Amino acid sequence: MASIHEVAKAAGVSISTVSYALSGKRPVGESTRARVAEAARRLGYQPNAGARMLAGRRTQLLALTAPLHAETSAPAHMAFVLAVATAARRYDYDVVLLTEDEASGGLSRVTSSKLVDGIVVLDVAVNDQRLDLIRELGIPSVLVGVPADTAGLVCVDLDFETAARLAVDQLANQGHRSIALLGDPHGIYQRGSNFQQRFRDAFSTRVAERHLDYTFVESSQNPVELRTSIDSLLSVVPRPTGLVMQCAEPSQRAALEHLAGRGLRIPADLSVISATSTFDTSQLSPPLDVIPLIPEESSGRAIELLMAALEGPLDPMVELIPPRYVVRDSVAGPPTGTDPVTVNH
Amino acid sequence: MASIHEVAKAAGVSISTVSYALSGKRPVGESTRARVAEAARRLGYQPNAGARMLAGRRTQLLALTAPLHAETSAPAHMAFVLAVATAARRYDYDVVLLTEDEASGGLSRVTSSKLVDGIVVLDVAVNDQRLDLIRELGIPSVLVGVPADTAGLVCVDLDFETAARLAVDQLANQGHRSIALLGDPHGIYQRGSNFQQRFRDAFSTRVAERHLDYTFVESSQNPVELRTSIDSLLSVVPRPTGLVMQCAEPSQRAALEHLAGRGLRIPADLSVISATSTFDTSQLSPPLDVIPLIPEESSGRAIELLMAALEGPLDPMVELIPPRYVVRDSVAGPPTGTDPVTVNH
DNA sequence: CTGAAAGCGCTTACAG
DNA sequence: CTGAAAGCGCTTACAG
Numbered sequence: 001m002a003s004i005h006e007v008a009k010a011a012g013v014s015i016s017t018v019s020y021a022l023s024g025k026r027p028v029g030e031s032t033r034a035r036v037a038e039a040a041r042r043l044g045y046q047p048n049a050g051a052r053m054l055a056g057r058r059t060q061l062l063a064l065t066a067p068l069h070a071e072t073s074a075p076a077h078m079a080f081v082l083a084v085a086t087a088a089r090r091y092d093y094d095v096v097l098l099t100e101d102e103a104s105g106g107l108s109r110v111t112s113s114k115l116v117d118g119i120v121v122l123d124v125a126v127n128d129q130r131l132d133l134i135r136e137l138g139i140p141s142v143l144v145g146v147p148a149d150t151a152g153l154v155c156v157d158l159d160f161e162t163a164a165r166l167a168v169d170q171l172a173n174q175g176h177r178s179i180a181l182l183g184d185p186h187g188i189y190q191r192g193s194n195f196q197q198r199f200r201d202a203f204s205t206r207v208a209e210r211h212l213d214y215t216f217v218e219s220s221q222n223p224v225e226l227r228t229s230i231d232s233l234l235s236v237v238p239r240p241t242g243l244v245m246q247c248a249e250p251s252q253r254a255a256l257e258h259l260a261g262r263g264l265r266i267p268a269d270l271s272v273i274s275a276t277s278t279f280d281t282s283q284l285s286p287p288l289d290v291i292p293l294i295p296e297e298s299s300g301r302a303i304e305l306l307m308a309a310l311e312g313p314l315d316p317m318v319e320l321i322p323p324r325y326v327v328r329d330s331v332a333g334p335p336t337g338t339d340p341v342t343v344n345h
Numbered sequence: 346m347a348s349i350h351e352v353a354k355a356a357g358v359s360i361s362t363v364s365y366a367l368s369g370k371r372p373v374g375e376s377t378r379a380r381v382a383e384a385a386r387r388l389g390y391q392p393n394a395g396a397r398m399l400a401g402r403r404t405q406l407l408a409l410t411a412p413l414h415a416e417t418s419a420p421a422h423m424a425f426v427l428a429v430a431t432a433a434r435r436y437d438y439d440v441v442l443l444t445e446d447e448a449s450g451g452l453s454r455v456t457s458s459k460l461v462d463g464i465v466v467l468d469v470a471v472n473d474q475r476l477d478l479i480r481e482l483g484i485p486s487v488l489v490g491v492p493a494d495t496a497g498l499v500c501v502d503l504d505f506e507t508a509a510r511l512a513v514d515q516l517a518n519q520g521h522r523s524i525a526l527l528g529d530p531h532g533i534y535q536r537g538s539n540f541q542q543r544f545r546d547a548f549s550t551r552v553a554e555r556h557l558d559y560t561f562v563e564s565s566q567n568p569v570e571l572r573t574s575i576d577s578l579l580s581v582v583p584r585p586t587g588l589v590m591q592c593a594e595p596s597q598r599a600a601l602e603h604l605a606g607r608g609l610r611i612p613a614d615l616s617v618i619s620a621t622s623t624f625d626t627s628q629l630s631p632p633l634d635v636i637p638l639i640p641e642e643s644s645g646r647a648i649e650l651l652m653a654a655l656e657g658p659l660d661p662m663v664e665l666i667p668p669r670y671v672v673r674d675s676v677a678g679p680p681t682g683t684d685p686v687t688v689n690h
Numbered sequence: 691c692t693g694a695a696a697g698c699g700c701t702t703a704c705a706g
Numbered sequence: 707c708t709g710a711a712a713g714c715g716c717t718t719a720c721a722g
Contacts, residue, residue: 014693049460050398051715074420085444099430115394396699
């Protein structure tokens with residue numbers, strides 16, 4: 001509640017010295033600096049946000065546009081939102097949450113009113129309606145995700161394509177000749193959500209390169225449909241001996257349950273990899289090998305780039321974060337013996 | 346990007362007239378008003394946010410403090426966050442998202458820097474650490490949730506106690522004499538999350554008033570534990586013929602699955618009510634009678650009250666939203682016949 | 691190393 | 707019904 005004038009009086013200096021002492025934008029004598037710091041601390045001084053925005057060139061506010069679609073996994077989405085806010089705080093930035101029903105309008109509004117210094121775009125679709133606006137707004141912006149047309153944009157994301165190849169190779173190197181991918185529900189691909197498509201496409205390309213038999217099925221929020229999908233996987237001949245799950249946590253849990261119910265042991269009968277998962281796969285039964293998708297990492301890097309963009313124009317770029325592979329012993333060689341393992345029905 | 350001066354020049358009036366014409370805070374001649382509006386529209390005028398904050402007494406920004414605990418249902422949480430942001434927009438307010446690791450510090454910061462006009466508190470614990478700070482901050486604040494000590498606070502929430510009684514009565518009135526409650530996981534009660542406790546306590550009180558046999562079990566994110574809980578419910582003598590589920594969507598889905606697996610038909614063998622659910626229970630199989638918890642309703646009302654508090658101090662209050670009961674035919678009378686229904690094992 | 695002062699772009703009494 | 711002007715509380719050239 002104290003103003004800069006009160007701090008200046010208490011420290012026996014001018015308000016400009018207070019400002020410089022606190023911001024460090026100009027060298028200030030050490031004893032002066034200490035007196036100012038002490039006065040500010042004692043009075044609980046916090047610069048008035050509005051005055052700062054008006055006088056300075058920074059608002060210390062970022063806009064976060066993160067539409068939540070019906071098909072989006074809410075826990076993952078939430079994790080990204082929180083990770084963005086947390087990362088922003090490290091640079092003394094706060095985050096203004098834009099609502100979905102105002103996606104483009106909100107961006108225009110907070111930009112032209114100069115409420116925010118930059119924009120973070122989450123949940124990017126392959127052909128995202130917000131992108132043309134982002135391009136013409138000319139305000140520092142970073143996307144977490146890679147759209148079809150990245151021209152003029154700064155994008156960060158996990159390297160889903162390498163992740164897909166990594167998953168395929170992990171199984172192929174263990175000797176699996178027939179593998180399957182349990183993807184996300186149909187709606188996600190249909191909507192053009194970007195990384196699931198990239199993962200799936202890179203996966204099938206790699207499978208072909210490795211000359212493997214390959215089955216793809218979509219998951220479902222409906223457990224009956226999910227089980228039907230898994231059953232159809234298991235009835236493929238030759239039966240897949242390696243499974244990669246790239247879908248939401250409940251689907252992965254339900255799939256594991258159903259596999260157990262069908263009498264399949266992991267990894268003895270079936271090797272399983274959890275891919276691009278934001279949750280802790282060590283809590284699954286059994287724990288799964290995982291190529292994690294870490295919201296803090298993607299969001300943190302996005303904020304770093306955005307902060308750099310605030311200092312001066314950044315060249316458009318697509319920065320892909322290399323995937324990691326975490327072993328939890330859910331992958332082994334394919335079952336031995338000429339006869340396929342018996343599967344309960 | 347246009348300033349008020351440009352609009353004034355274009356409309357041939359002073360900047361004060363522009364301000365008044367746009368805000369409506371002073372009567373302005375109709376033709377003048379129209380000219381100003383047209384000029385503003387044509388120039389794409391948006392008042393500078395910082396200048397507005399500094400000159401006016403409003404920042405048009407609200408702080409939202411919404412810690413996400415491990416046990417919190419992310420989808421429900423997300424729905425409340427979005428509902429707050431959406432409701433705020435109806436009053437031309439934007440929302441600044443505070444992070445959990447800065448819960449109290451963030452509140453102090455945005456308050457003393459005068460960044461926000463008010464605070465919305467989500468996910469209120471029975472004994473919430475943030476509340477003392479809220480009380481002494483003296484900034485308009487509204488909680489969605491009811492803590493143990495509501496002194497000096499404005500709280501809004503669904504009337505969970507009436508909801509609990511409603512659920513009990515609905516079953517009791519149908520003739521059920523033994524009923525069960527499947528609550529949230531243990532951690533939620535332990536942490537002191539408020540509404541689950543209120544619901545459970547009111548439920549058991551009502552059950553006693555209606556002289557019913559009553560069993561309470563906690564759910565679990567772990568499906569095995571969940572099934573064990575349900576099995577223990579079903580082995581109670583006399584077997585409960587009515588079940589109320591007050592837990593997250595995955596648990597409710599898993600419970601229904603397990604009940605079906607055990608051969609129990611709904612409502613022939615077991616009547617089931619979904620309580621305080623934020624998701625669409627018509628999508629469950631079978632669809633369930635529900636006492637919904639509607640994020641838009643609670644959050645909307647919270648914002649209404651907060652807007653009122655901005656106009657002038659509000660008396661502390663606890664406003665409870667009356668619950669509704671939606672029939673989807675998952676409740677009937679108890680099974681007839683003297684013998685209990687056979688339950689598969 | 692420090693200070694006096696302009697100016698950021700609005701809102702709102704104060705005048706007429 | 708409308709305008710001229712003070713002032714919100716900072717930041718940052720401009721001076722010394």
